[in-house]
Amino acid sequence: MNDSTPANRTELSALGEFGLIKHLTQAFINEQPSTIKGIGDDAAVIDYGEKVTLVSTDLLVEGVHFDLSYMPLRHLGYKCAAVNFSDIVAMNGKPRQLFVGISVSNRFPVEALEEIYEGIRLACKRYHVDLAGGDTTSSLHGLFLSLTVTGEAEKQDVVYRNTAKENDLICVSGDLGSAYMGLLLLEREKKVYQADPAMQPDLAGYDYILERQLKPEPRTDILELLKSAGVKPTAMIDVSDGLASEILHICEDSGLGCRIYEDKIPLDAMTIAAAEEFNIQPVTAAMNGGEDYELLFTINMNDFEKVKGLEGISIIGHTTEANAGVFMASNNGPLIKIEALGWNHMRDVE
């Protein structure tokens, strides 16, 4: 989608700053009793009573974190919101309020911002999150998105990264690497299109991996599943930078090593097929691709029976003492040292 696609083009300056915010946020309806005051004052007022407040922020930059040539603006809005919700979910909390800052150059008409906000609204609606504040300003170049989400949790329910114990089981939800294969596919079709604009993108049959890239979902359902099984993870993180990076976070922060097993890493059939097409190892997509937004967590070994039959959860290894190092047992035998090769947005730009 191109940012000048909308047939009606309203210049940003036509509405003024306050008018623009009002215009963009009028379709949002607050539904959380904890939102005492949302948009329209110096600060939002949020009441979690006896509970703790979780806060997570994210900054997304055009050309660094997203590419508008294949990311429709509505999907961009949805994804930004969903990804932030996922950070709260990764603390075993419930996302409740969202704050959105958007900075755009005047190359974008109001309709482009409307599309982004519509995507955000859909994500808010799906996960029952209230838009509670934010900022819209101009920029000299490009599109910047800044999101802050607040969430709630009972104090004793919060799960950190650094609290895994030795001999815990390492689990992951869903499947991994699919979002990265979706990205490779979109980048390939972009190049084909750039070489010959008459070519139509060939995306048929790739729905699942495209959806994983364009419309990730926070795994609130996994939290519910674990809760109803009576299991509280000992440590948890969401998979934003790739399995390798996230496992290293949990192990390093908890002062542990680990063994994971390549053949236990959950991969979707389409991910495997696409990886073959692109001539890469599917496990590489899982380990270093990122953006799956699945939950990586550790559980006490005593909870094995409760977890082993749960649909959508794979046990992929176990923690060890720190000296044993962080390793993956590969399918063909040797142990491979896990190193973070995930997204590094500081190194992406020349």
Add this chain to the structure above:
Amino acid sequence: MNDSTPANRTELSALGEFGLIKHLTQAFINEQPSTIKGIGDDAAVIDYGEKVTLVSTDLLVEGVHFDLSYMPLRHLGYKCAAVNFSDIVAMNGKPRQLFVGISVSNRFPVEALEEIYEGIRLACKRYHVDLAGGDTTSSLHGLFLSLTVTGEAEKQDVVYRNTAKENDLICVSGDLGSAYMGLLLLEREKKVYQADPAMQPDLAGYDYILERQLKPEPRTDILELLKSAGVKPTAMIDVSDGLASEILHICEDSGLGCRIYEDKIPLDAMTIAAAEEFNIQPVTAAMNGGEDYELLFTINMNDFEKVKGLEGISIIGHTTEANAGVFMASNNGPLIKIEALGWNHMRDVE
């Protein structure tokens, strides 16, 4: 200050994303018991127990909200933080945690980010706010700052914009228009420098208005003053966009009109002198200049005796019924309709 001033230049890519965040935040020391978990997990965890959580966010863009040719990076960091704290103060709350997102192009070395963070650290230290999270990413162009501050307040203490009552007294702290005169001065010296780089900036004797522009302070002291006087404002807002815009916010949101009196608007002698030099009316700087970060608030008329002698607070008018309109009685007689001509960052950029 130029962004390439530091003698030692470390490329951003040298540290990597996680290393960079660790590097930039290592000098921050948490001091709030409510910061259960700060930097280093998917989300910060904040515990306000029985109290409400206040949240405010801000997005600042180089070339739109600040000009690095006369804004030293350390001042920029301090100001961004202070301005966000001011939003919490304007709710009658106490700022407690700060989340900082910075997006920079590689034209900035690590040392430039260090300067920004040092300014943020000084503001955090002065106002006892904990840095509790954030993000540092690259951008293709320029410098973007995204700040989120959380604060706490007893539920019954929170003061909104829309709760002023008819016949309340309108008060403002400190003096107005000085930050705008500081800005005009800096812009003039920039033009002089651009025309002839051999010319030295002539800023001597202008300390107060420069400091007001470069290093604003949230008025936590005014909240304490009012509290010790036993006065709770009926409505409150901070003066970020100019007195006109803020008065309109309170009146429109509260469904009221008002009369303010030009001769009651507090102006510093240096603001008046600088306004004469620039051939503008000092009241114009106060009404439409903005960035003073003083508190504009309304009080019940019965609190007049408690407030009239308080140093640093001026009573500038009173609210009326809505039909009476929003007017200023000018020094030379006629009523002038107040209209918002404040900062409008959507219209600033062509």
